[in-house]
Amino acid sequence: MLEVIDAEKLDLLDTMRAPQLRSQLMENLSDRFMRQIAFALFQRIRQSVQLLSCINSVTNHETALSQLPEVMLGGICELAPLRGRMLLAIDGDLIGAVVDALCGASNAQPFERLELSAMETRIGKQMIDLSASTIAETLSSLVQLDLTPVAYENASGMLAIADGQDWMIAVTGIFDTAFGTGTIKLIAPYTSFEPLEAKFSSMAGMAGGQASDPGWDAAIEALTEATPVELRLELARAAVPLRAVEALRAGSILPFFLPAEAIAMSGGVALFRAEYGQSDGFICARVKADGAMGGEGAMTDQRERTATADRAVPAAAGAGAGAIENERVELERLVSQPRGGPAITGRNVLDRVQVALSVELGRTLITVKELRQLRHGQVVTLDQMVGEPLVIFANGEKLAYGEVVAVANDRYGVRVTALAEDAQSEGAV
Numbered sequence: 001m002l003e004v005i006d007a008e009k010l011d012l013l014d015t016m017r018a019p020q021l022r023s024q025l026m027e028n029l030s031d032r033f034m035r036q037i038a039f040a041l042f043q044r045i046r047q048s049v050q051l052l053s054c055i056n057s058v059t060n061h062e063t064a065l066s067q068l069p070e071v072m073l074g075g076i077c078e079l080a081p082l083r084g085r086m087l088l089a090i091d092g093d094l095i096g097a098v099v100d101a102l103c104g105a106s107n108a109q110p111f112e113r114l115e116l117s118a119m120e121t122r123i124g125k126q127m128i129d130l131s132a133s134t135i136a137e138t139l140s141s142l143v144q145l146d147l148t149p150v151a152y153e154n155a156s157g158m159l160a161i162a163d164g165q166d167w168m169i170a171v172t173g174i175f176d177t178a179f180g181t182g183t184i185k186l187i188a189p190y191t192s193f194e195p196l197e198a199k200f201s202s203m204a205g206m207a208g209g210q211a212s213d214p215g216w217d218a219a220i221e222a223l224t225e226a227t228p229v230e231l232r233l234e235l236a237r238a239a240v241p242l243r244a245v246e247a248l249r250a251g252s253i254l255p256f257f258l259p260a261e262a263i264a265m266s267g268g269v270a271l272f273r274a275e276y277g278q279s280d281g282f283i284c285a286r287v288k289a290d291g292a293m294g295g296e297g298a299m300t301d302q303r304e305r306t307a308t309a310d311r312a313v314p315a316a317a318g319a320g321a322g323a324i325e326n327e328r329v330e331l332e333r334l335v336s337q338p339r340g341g342p343a344i345t346g347r348n349v350l351d352r353v354q355v356a357l358s359v360e361l362g363r364t365l366i367t368v369k370e371l372r373q374l375r376h377g378q379v380v381t382l383d384q385m386v387g388e389p390l391v392i393f394a395n396g397e398k399l400a401y402g403e404v405v406a407v408a409n410d411r412y413g414v415r416v417t418a419l420a421e422d423a424q425s426e427g428a429v
Contacts, residue, residue: 026171027215033134033173033186037130037135050177056169057172061168073090073153078147081145086187088135098177125152167190171186172186221369229266234264235359236358238356241354248400254359254414258411261273261276262274272289274288275288281385281386283361286379289375358392359392359414390404399420
């Protein structure tokens with residue numbers, strides 16, 4: 001039999017009890033806090049200070065203080081007109097790195113830090129003042145705060161800022177300098193920022209619900225870093241009758257004009273042009289930023305150049321067995337055929353069906369993030385080694401392998417060296 005006992009009903013939405021509640025204000029502003037602090041430190045010490053990451057959490061008071069570094073300097077600031085106090089704690093290693101930079105150190109010498117020197121304490125207080133004023137400036141659009149520290153402590157036991165039952169917003173910035181890495185941590189009672197949360201939410205609502213969601217942005221950023229995109233560099237493209245494809249033999253010269261630029265394709269969409277060359281035994285492509293390119297429009301210029309080459313290549317290719325004639329095929333008007341009449345001839349069908357041939361220079365896998373960051377002049381290394389046969393595709397299917405050859409009038413074309421099926425059966429490409 002179950003024992004009936006008195007129990008207190010809990011309000012699951014009570015911010016005093018529910019640390020899983022998100023602090024929308026801090027999630028949107030904390031990264032800005034830390035980046036502005038990094039910039040202010042750079043201005044003060046004239047050394048590179050970079051924010052590596054910014055971490056938000058809601059935790060209880062004791063846990064927040066227990067996560068502080070063993071050697072650090074903390075500054076306590078009154079949050080008036082808000083309720084409570086805020087703690088800014090700077091890692092001793094970060095203070096030491098800043099002091100080294102100010103003293104003109106030439107190289108980093110990490111060592112086990114047991115306490116702060118008098119100079120490090122003095123510089124640490126200035127860093128706390130600088131960080132507090134930066135945070136106050138960031139919050140000025142919501143509330144005017146004077147975050148001048150009222151006390152400095154380097155012992156965590158002296159840093160109590162609220163009752164042990166209060167939930168704390170903890171924001172940790174990890175900073176990197178030439179002389180070491182360290183953290184700056186902001187800890188404040190969750191309840192102190194409830195009025196600002198409401199005001200911030202109303203301002204976000206006035207913006208039409210378009211306020212940035214850091215959680216969503218972080219998830220998208222992670223996906224762009226992990227999602228691969230296959231880039232194919234097409235060297236040339238042409239449309240030929242199916243009859244010409246069936247007549248392909250080793251030694252046939254395809255009606256391609258090879259330009260100085262290739263087209264980067266992904267998912268059937270042309271993305272950008274690229275010059276091609278070689279480096280360390282692999283074929284490479286140098287990105288050319290010539291404006292946005294559409295899927296079909298991107299190949300227009302190349303098709304025009306290919307059409308011009310088509311008139312010159314057959315004469316040079318005719319000497320080879322099985323050379324392709326890229327003749328223009330005029331379609332005849334369709335007429336009704338009597339039942340039982342003769343079937344259309346195979347030659348007519350093969351002349352009318354066009355096949356899209358393309359020559360691939362090589363391909364590579366990059367992430368979505370890397371694709372978005374490509375810039376003019378950047379070099380992309382392909383998986384194709386110098387001297388390996390080029391792959392020829394027909395309507396997206398691997399058809400044959402070929403090599404670049406010189407044809408008439410200082411032009412270049414592609415000669416078929418092997419059909420894909422023959423190469424696979426022989427086990428050599």
